[in-house]
Amino acid sequence: MPENINTTPLGDIERELAAAVDDRPVMVDVDHVSMVFNMASQQLNSLKEYAIALAKRELMFKEFRALDGVSFTVRKGDVFGILGTNGSGKSTMLKIIAGVLEPTEGTCSINGSIAPLIELGAGFDMELTARENIFLNGALLGYSKKFIQQHFDEIVDFAEVEKFLDMPMKNYSSGMVARIAFAIATVIVPEILIVDEVLSVGDFMFQQKCERRITQLIKEHDVTVLIVSHNNDQIERLCNKAIWIEKGHTRMMGSAADVCRAYRVLGGHVGSAESEAAVFSMLNSPTRVPDELVSSVAGESRYGTAVKIAEKCRFAQGGSLILASGDFSLPCMSAQGLSGMLDAPVLLSKHESLPDVVAQEIASLAPHRIVVLGGEDVLSSEVAEQAKDAARDGCAIERIDCNESVELARLIFDFGKRAAEEDGVSGWSKLAIIAHHDCLGDLITLSPLLFNQHIPVFYIRELGVIDDATAASIQGGDFTDLLVLGVDKHIPDTFLAACAAHGVKSERLIGKNPYDANEKINDLITSGQVEGARLTIDNLIVSSVWNPADAFAAGAWAAKTDSAFLLEDPQNLDSVAHAISYIKKKGGSVKHLTFLGDSSQFGRLDKEMLGKAVQEALVDAGLADTGAEDAQPAETESTDFTSTDAASANTQENE
Amino acid sequence: MAQTASTKATLKRNWFTITSLVSKDFKLKYRRSVLGVLWSVLNPLLMMCVLAAVFTNVLKFGDDVQNFPMYLILGNVLFSLMADSTSSAMGSILESAPLIKKVRVSKMIFPLEKVLFTLVNFAISLIAVVIVMLFFRIPPTVNLLAMPILLVFMLLFCAGLGMLLSSLAVFFRDVCHLWGVVITAWTYATPLFYPVGLLPDWMQAAEAFNPMYHYVCYFRDIAMYNTVPGLTENLICLGMAAITFAIGFAVFKATEKKFILYV
Numbered sequence: 076m077p078e079n080i081n082t083t084p085l086g087d088i089e090r091e092l093a094a095a096v097d098d099r100p101v102m103v104d105v106d107h108v109s110m111v112f113n114m115a116s117q118q119l120n121s122l123k124e125y126a127i128a129l130a131k132r133e134l135m136f137k138e139f140r141a142l143d144g145v146s147f148t149v150r151k152g153d154v155f156g157i158l159g160t161n162g163s164g165k166s167t168m169l170k171i172i173a174g175v176l177e178p179t180e181g182t183c184s185i186n187g188s189i190a191p192l193i194e195l196g197a198g199f200d201m202e203l204t205a206r207e208n209i210f211l212n213g214a215l216l217g218y219s220k221k222f223i224q225q226h227f228d229e230i231v232d233f234a235e236v237e238k239f240l241d242m243p244m245k246n247y248s249s250g251m252v253a254r255i256a257f258a259i260a261t262v263i264v265p266e267i268l269i270v271d272e273v274l275s276v277g278d279f280m281f282q283q284k285c286e287r288r289i290t291q292l293i294k295e296h297d298v299t300v301l302i303v304s305h306n307n308d309q310i311e312r313l314c315n316k317a318i319w320i321e322k323g324h325t326r327m328m329g330s331a332a333d334v335c336r337a338y339r340v341l342g343g344h345v346g347s348a349e350s351e352a353a354v355f356s357m358l359n360s361p362t363r364v365p366d367e368l369v370s371s372v373a374g375e376s377r378y379g380t381a382v383k384i385a386e387k388c389r390f391a392q393g394g395s396l397i398l399a400s401g402d403f404s405l406p407c408m409s410a411q412g413l414s415g416m417l418d419a420p421v422l423l424s425k426h427e428s429l430p431d432v433v434a435q436e437i438a439s440l441a442p443h444r445i446v447v448l449g450g451e452d453v454l455s456s457e458v459a460e461q462a463k464d465a466a467r468d469g470c471a472i473e474r475i476d477c478n479e480s481v482e483l484a485r486l487i488f489d490f491g492k493r494a495a496e497e498d499g500v501s502g503w504s505k506l507a508i509i510a511h512h513d514c515l516g517d518l519i520t521l522s523p524l525l526f527n528q529h530i531p532v533f534y535i536r537e538l539g540v541i542d543d544a545t546a547a548s549i550q551g552g553d554f555t556d557l558l559v560l561g562v563d564k565h566i567p568d569t570f571l572a573a574c575a576a577h578g579v580k581s582e583r584l585i586g587k588n589p590y591d592a593n594e595k596i597n598d599l600i601t602s603g604q605v606e607g608a609r610l611t612i613d614n615l616i617v618s619s620v621w622n623p624a625d626a627f628a629a630g631a632w633a634a635k636t637d638s639a640f641l642l643e644d645p646q647n648l649d650s651v652a653h654a655i656s657y658i659k660k661k662g663g664s665v666k667h668l669t670f671l672g673d674s675s676q677f678g679r680l681d682k683e684m685l686g687k688a689v690q691e692a693l694v695d696a697g698l699a700d701t702g703a704e705d706a707q708p709a710e711t712e713s714t715d716f717t718s719t720d721a722a723s724a725n726t727q728e729n730e
Numbered sequence: 731m732a733q734t735a736s737t738k739a740t741l742k743r744n745w746f747t748i749t750s751l752v753s754k755d756f757k758l759k760y761r762r763s764v765l766g767v768l769w770s771v772l773n774p775l776l777m778m779c780v781l782a783a784v785f786t787n788v789l790k791f792g793d794d795v796q797n798f799p800m801y802l803i804l805g806n807v808l809f810s811l812m813a814d815s816t817s818s819a820m821g822s823i824l825e826s827a828p829l830i831k832k833v834r835v836s837k838m839i840f841p842l843e844k845v846l847f848t849l850v851n852f853a854i855s856l857i858a859v860v861i862v863m864l865f866f867r868i869p870p871t872v873n874l875l876a877m878p879i880l881l882v883f884m885l886l887f888c889a890g891l892g893m894l895l896s897s898l899a900v901f902f903r904d905v906c907h908l909w910g911v912v913i914t915a916w917t918y919a920t921p922l923f924y925p926v927g928l929l930p931d932w933m934q935a936a937e938a939f940n941p942m943y944h945y946v947c948y949f950r951d952i953a954m955y956n957t958v959p960g961l962t963e964n965l966i967c968l969g970m971a972a973i974t975f976a977i978g979f980a981v982f983k984a985t986e987k988k989f990i991l992y993v
Contacts, residue, residue, distance in 0.1 A: 189834075
């Protein structure tokens with residue numbers, strides 16, 4: 076678990092408690108319950124250990140507070156959800172309510188019969204048959220013999236195990252065991268039902284069946300329900316109220332919708348308290364995000380994404396095409412400048428074969444030349460063959476044959492130099508970049524500039540070591556400026572001094588963290604400081620740091636649509652808070668967001684929050700009216716590129 | 731009124747749970763064995779044959795006792811009731827840890843169930859005693875009607891020991907290892923296969939403090955010596971059982987809330 080998880084309450088919990096006054100009878104009243112486990116004593120299993128611990132005076136120490144002063148009330152008819160990350164004390168809470176555990180401090184009073192669905196099937200004996208187990212488990216759950224006899228058929232029907240009733244349970248599948256357990260536990264109509272993650276067992280059909288049964292109990296019998304689940308959607312769907320417990324502390328309590336919303340964005344995510352507060356207030360901001368403000372681009376894979384981006388850029392048919400490996404980031408970044416020079420899209424491929432979607436795109440682009448980046452180990456000869464087959468007849472395959480990224484970057488530079496002369500196009504920029512391998516995020520942010528200005532990227536070999544050949548290329552008279560990504564440890568000042576001696580001025584670009592660097596680079600490329608750079612941040616392409624591969628080939632697209640990159644880690648609240656403040660700081664310069672990646676990268680709320688930031692910044696700058704209340708909430712889940720990406724389509728038409 | 735009604739309902743529920751568990755243990759014990767329940771009869775019989783052979787032919791003091799095999803089987807069967815029930819009750823809480831952790835269930839059920847289950851087996855092994863009585867033509871007498879009284883003493887005694895051991899075993903697993911040794915020592919310290927007169931005087935005096943000595947004597951008195959134990963003897967037996975039960979019950983009640991943290 077990350078260390079810096081916030082546990083302070085969000086919102087006023089006491090007020091929530093006081094506000095919960097209504098006439099319905101209280102079914103469960105949890106009053107300042109704390110649970111302290113003595114960690115040391117849990118491990119003492121023999122007299123010897125006990126004596127040793129006693130001698131060391133360790134016996135009374137090592138307390139672990141699983142719950143710390145948690146209070147809430149559940150009223151009749153409530154469906155109450157308990158949310159929290161692993162180890163936050165949810166299950167301990169349920170066990171206290173179920174009466175299995177006694178709280179160390181505080182009280183927990185229950186008003187009515189309880190059916191605990193906690194880790195079902197605890198009393199099953201696998202040697203016994205299902206029939207015998209139904210009676211045994213029923214007895215342990217407190218049913219009478221008569222009750223079980225009366226409802227026996229019901230249980231068997233629900234569990235769908237008629238044919239196997241007299242078979243020992245050890246021969247059952249785990250799904251069947253779970254079904255019987257659930258059927259026994261829910262055959263009774265209790266006043267309070269406790270559900271702990273049980274719905275995650277069994278297959279899809281059975282899960283639905285379980286949920287139907289629980290819904291039936293809620294609707295028809297007015298049963299009070301407590302649910303613990305990791306599944307946010309489930310809680311939101313079933314519950315009306317919820318509490319969020321983090322590391323034993325109450326973080327938030329209130330309507331299930333509100334708590335789930337906050338949990339989805341903040342739950343289990345790291346970040347400072349300030350960042351969290353910023354994100355939380357943005358989450359709760361009532362700003363409506365207009366549909367056209369936010370869009371998404373996502374392919375089925377990194378290969379598909381690269382293709383979609385290439386389609387978007389509308390490269391001319393019969394031109395050049397660059398094929399890079401989707402597994403290696405460095406050559407892709409080096410290829411951005413080449414891509415700009417040759418006006419060639421960068422497509423990605425697997426090592427062993429060319430993905431179908433890429434082959435189709437090659438066929439539709441019908442290039443006369445395909446530049447394959449890397450040797451046999453990077454992209455196999457099958458890939459080259461397949462690319463050749465996909466392209467039109469007479470397409471030339473030019474392989475830059477090198478299996479090693481540092482050398483490959485230099486060879487790409489050489490290739491570009493030659494190609495510019497042969498093709499008669501404008502060659503490399505006077506600015507070069509040398510980077511450390513870890514500066515991928517910086518390079519992605521720079522990629523529109525790389526494409527636009529045909530800037531080559533070189534890499535260092537290892538800490539402080541720069542290949543002679545690379546140094547020779549940089550100092551060989553082609554460049555006047557050098558942008559250095561990396562600190563002194565990576566790229567030593569001595570090298571920069573040597574460059575200066577050859578007439579190459581260098582500048583170091585260092586950010587406090589990846590997001591700060593991201594901002595600095597965006598400032599750099601929009602400032603016009605770099606000669607000829609005319610980039611804007613009208614559109615921000617938001618890329619998740621968890622999946623940079625989607626951005627490997629996006630330089631051309633960003634450059635052609637006046638876009639800049641915004642790197643964000645949706646799991647890291649500091650990053651999200653930085654993104655929000657960045658957008659706000661730009662005071663209305665950002666007019667559109669494009670999220671790169673599917674919903675596994677950015678959730679609906681992640682998108683909505685940044686969308687709100689953009690909208691608020693626009694409103695503040697007087698560029699949008701606030702009367703957006705009647706607009707639909709941003710519905711941005713779409714993999715269909717053309718139907719959603721309205722803003723970038725506009726910019727394209729302008730070109 | 732409502733209070734007693736709910737207590738009654740709880741008791742009834744717990745009784746159903748206990749009987750369900752006993753029937754589970756019973757089924758599991760004999761599942762997949764050809765002779766099944768018959769083993770509960772055969773076992774004491776075979777054990778008796780071995781012991782009788784050893785102590786009559788090798789150690790030669792079997793002859794001092796009239797109907798030595800009967801003497802043996804009575805002591806053995808009754809002592810097994812104590813040994814088996816306490817040993818199984820001892821591990822009962824630890825064994826049912828998964829259950830205790832997840833279901834709210836009266837924890838006392840587990841040691842009591844083990845004692846009851848052993849009692850059922852004891853009842854079956856009484857058939858072996860009957861067979862021996864038939865074989866040696868020992869006529870049954872009305873004294874056998876005192877049998878239920880002895881069983882009540884034994885139940886209380888074993889349940890008390892079982893509860894004490896089961897709660898101690900939760901906190902110190904050492905108890906489990908130690909108890910086997912204690913049982914063995916106790917077996918030899920109780921006149922099961924030898925006449926009590928064989929012991930030195932001080933040990934004979936010490937036997938007065940051995941509850942099992944009293945219970946075994948009680949059993950032999952009513953089953954083979956055709957005598958009814960006097961009031962004093964009954965009171966001694968009851969006292970020992972009641973004290974043991976009270977201690978076991980008190981220790982169990984005092985510690986049961988902590989079980990879940992240690993199992």
